[in-house]
Amino acid sequence: MNKKKITIINCGSGNILSIKRAFEKWNVEVSIADKKEEILSASRLVLPGVGAFSHAMQNLKSIGFFDAIYSSKFKEIPLLGICLGMQLLFEESEEFGKFKGLDLIKGKVIKLPELSSNKKKLKIPSIGWNQLILSKNALTGNNSNFFKKFDKDNAFYFVHSYFSNPINKDCILASYNFGGHLIPSIVANNNIIGCQFHPEKSGAPGLNLIKNFISL
Amino acid sequence: MKKSRLIARLDIKNSNLIKSINLEGLRIVGDPNLFAKKYYQNGVDELIFMDCVATLYGRNNLSSIIEDATKDIFIPITVGGGIRTLEDVKNLLNSGADKVAVNTAAVKNPSFISEIANSIGSQSLVLSIEAKKKDNNAWEVYTSNGRDPTGLKVYDWIKKATKLGIGEILLTSVDREGTQKGFDVELMSMATGITDVPIIASGGLGTIEHLKDVINFGRVDAVAIADAIHYNRIMINELKKTITTIATNE
Numbered sequence: 001m002n003k004k005k006i007t008i009i010n011c012g013s014g015n016i017l018s019i020k021r022a023f024e025k026w027n028v029e030v031s032i033a034d035k036k037e038e039i040l041s042a043s044r045l046v047l048p049g050v051g052a053f054s055h056a057m058q059n060l061k062s063i064g065f066f067d068a069i070y071s072s073k074f075k076e077i078p079l080l081g082i083c084l085g086m087q088l089l090f091e092e093s094e095e096f097g098k099f100k101g102l103d104l105i106k107g108k109v110i111k112l113p114e115l116s117s118n119k120k121k122l123k124i125p126s127i128g129w130n131q132l133i134l135s136k137n138a139l140t141g142n143n144s145n146f147f148k149k150f151d152k153d154n155a156f157y158f159v160h161s162y163f164s165n166p167i168n169k170d171c172i173l174a175s176y177n178f179g180g181h182l183i184p185s186i187v188a189n190n191n192i193i194g195c196q197f198h199p200e201k202s203g204a205p206g207l208n209l210i211k212n213f214i215s216l
Numbered sequence: 217m218k219k220s221r222l223i224a225r226l227d228i229k230n231s232n233l234i235k236s237i238n239l240e241g242l243r244i245v246g247d248p249n250l251f252a253k254k255y256y257q258n259g260v261d262e263l264i265f266m267d268c269v270a271t272l273y274g275r276n277n278l279s280s281i282i283e284d285a286t287k288d289i290f291i292p293i294t295v296g297g298g299i300r301t302l303e304d305v306k307n308l309l310n311s312g313a314d315k316v317a318v319n320t321a322a323v324k325n326p327s328f329i330s331e332i333a334n335s336i337g338s339q340s341l342v343l344s345i346e347a348k349k350k351d352n353n354a355w356e357v358y359t360s361n362g363r364d365p366t367g368l369k370v371y372d373w374i375k376k377a378t379k380l381g382i383g384e385i386l387l388t389s390v391d392r393e394g395t396q397k398g399f400d401v402e403l404m405s406m407a408t409g410i411t412d413v414p415i416i417a418s419g420g421l422g423t424i425e426h427l428k429d430v431i432n433f434g435r436v437d438a439v440a441i442a443d444a445i446h447y448n449r450i451m452i453n454e455l456k457k458t459i460t461t462i463a464t465n466e
Contacts, residue, residue: 016310022290125383127339127384128218157261157291157292198292203259
């Protein structure tokens with residue numbers, strides 16, 4: 001049987017190896033793409049990312065990713081954006097100024113709230129393990145297979161100071177509780193899924209989500 | 217209260233996992249990755265690999281150990297010891313580290329902190345502070361694995377480094393490290409009182425009570441454990457259970 005193929009988009013992010021290793025756990029062939037052609041011939045794409053928004057966007061520009069997303073072929077390829085890779089999917093980010101994103105999901109990337117719902121100061125960046133609260137449409141929408149074997153007690157590893165805020169709330173499939181605020185943690189728009197947390201660093205529950213993405 | 221993270225700390229010398237007392241007198245424990253994999257499977261939240269002799273030899277030698285670790289370990293990994301340049305940082309991240317911990321080079325040149333933060337983001341930058349208690353409730357910063365005094369007050373260094381853009385602080389009490397006498401709770405509570413960045417308490421766990429004290433009174437965000445788990449004195453699931461109970465009761 002042919003191995004399934006995963007293509008990681010090289011946006012200059014430092015955590016590509018960890019993501020590659022997590023996919024390889026499920027016996028798939030992983031390649032790293034830094035050309036438009038490689039991106040468009042992929043069967044599944046992963047957009048990683050740690051670090052600054054503007055820096056990652058520049059790198060994506062230089063490898064021709066912008067041309068790729070306007071191709072009709074692109075709309076058929078399942079894409080998983082991880083952490084900053086999820087934030088890049090949005091219209092714009094407020095991190096260190098105002099920067100345009102990929103505009104694949106409508107909405108902005110904004111700073112985490114500084115105060116909890118009962119007005120206590122919150123620690124930013126938000127670092128740690130959080131349980132997810134699934135939206136109603138998570139298990140009924142067209143990405144429901146992404147949640148196969150999902151257990152509500154599972155926690156996932158987050159580290160972020162900014163979060164993505166989709167205009168269309170139906171895009172939000174899961175959130176976590178940050179000082180009483182619900183922070184979008186998994187978003188989706190057709191073939192595109194984004195995770196604010198790091199599935200490749202969230203132990204067995206994270207590896208399970210990666211497995212689910214491979215079989216979407 | 218937010219659940220504190222449980223971190224396994226692995227101090228390494230020449231590719232061996234070692235254990236020290238007051239950061240001195242090193243004993244070999246075994247192959248670091250055998251221990252790391254066991255801790256991952258037993259459910260720790262993160263791992264810290266610290267090259268103890270790197271500053272002495274001028275370079276961090278952990279890349280190959282980390283590359284090996286990431287084949288089977290899928291939780292955040294912090295690497296420290298002997299990191300002097302941005303290139304060192306990038307090499308370690310490319311080997312699979314998620315965060316780097318700096319100490320000596322940052323004390324010598326504080327702008328190194330902002331240089332790293334600007335390049336890879338604060339979230340991947342841990343400041344490692346080795347603190348020794350002086351008179352009148354003040355602590356001094358040491359470098360080179362607890363060997364060299366700096367004259368710098370821990371209080372001032374935390375204040376300054378917070379402004380420069382660190383993402384977390386690994387705060388090791390040199391006095392308590394390896395002694396099993398409990399964490400330096402006063403040191404931890406001073407630190408959590410003056411900065412908003414997460415504090416990882418390190419050094420001194422002997423009993424479960426020590427863990428409760430450092431979370432309840434030190435208010436730390438994470439706890440780094442070494443010899444207590446290397447020598448199976450305390451089980452990881454017992455530590456985890458205690459942390460969960462504290463988080464739910466408050």
